[in-house]
Amino acid sequence: MAATTLPRARRRRNLWSPATEAQLWARISQRENRPISGVIREFCRETGMSYHTARAKYYRRLRAGTEPAPTDTVLEDLAAFLRDASGLPGVNLGGLIGGLRTLAALAMAADGLGREREELGRRLADLERRLGLLKEQHRELGAMVAEFAGQTSIDKVTGLEEFTRRLQAALDRLGQVLL
Numbered sequence: 772m773a774a775t776t777l778p779r780a781r782r783r784r785n786l787w788s789p790a791t792e793a794q795l796w797a798r799i800s801q802r803e804n805r806p807i808s809g810v811i812r813e814f815c816r817e818t819g820m821s822y823h824t825a826r827a828k829y830y831r832r833l834r835a836g837t838e839p840a841p842t843d844t845v846l847e848d849l850a851a852f853l854r855d856a857s858g859l860p861g862v863n864l865g866g867l868i869g870g871l872r873t874l875a876a877l878a879m880a881a882d883g884l885g886r887e888r889e890e891l892g893r894r895l896a897d898l899e900r901r902l903g904l905l906k907e908q909h910r911e912l913g914a915m916v917a918e919f920a921g922q923t924s925i926d927k928v929t930g931l932e933e934f935t936r937r938l939q940a941a942l943d944r945l946g947q948v949l950l
Contacts, residue, residue: 787828795825796832804812816882904948912941 795814811829815822856862918927919927919934927934 787824788818791820792828794818795828799829806848809851809892812855901948905945906944908941910950912938914944915941 781900798814799807799810801879807829808826811825812822814820815825853864882919915937919930922930
């Protein structure tokens, strides 16, 4: 079969014009506590325009600061979506709801894990500080014993009282570090 060179009939596309955008903004400003996504969807059904393009234009204009921020929330948009989708035959939203519930539980768990991580970081810093003090005390005790061991027998006997006093003071400091 040979390919034909006849031009195909083109489907007429609805193009956005400044007037169409002005109609959309007027409709949004008169929405009366309805979700913005529902207002945009209704406008697009009536005019034959693309819902995704209209929504993108709305958010682009919102980011540019030429439109006031909406009073509705993402949850209201989700509720509107669920209402629309629940009316469709064969649509099971149980998986979506279960997934959202799981995401909420994970977000709460992540928040708890963040606080626990901060607490563990503080405890680790304290333990590292105490370990540094223990190492310092260990070096001091080692030097003291090495000095005492290097003395002659007569010096050991005459300096035993001083050594005992210094050893007791070092052990007291070590006890404070351990507590």
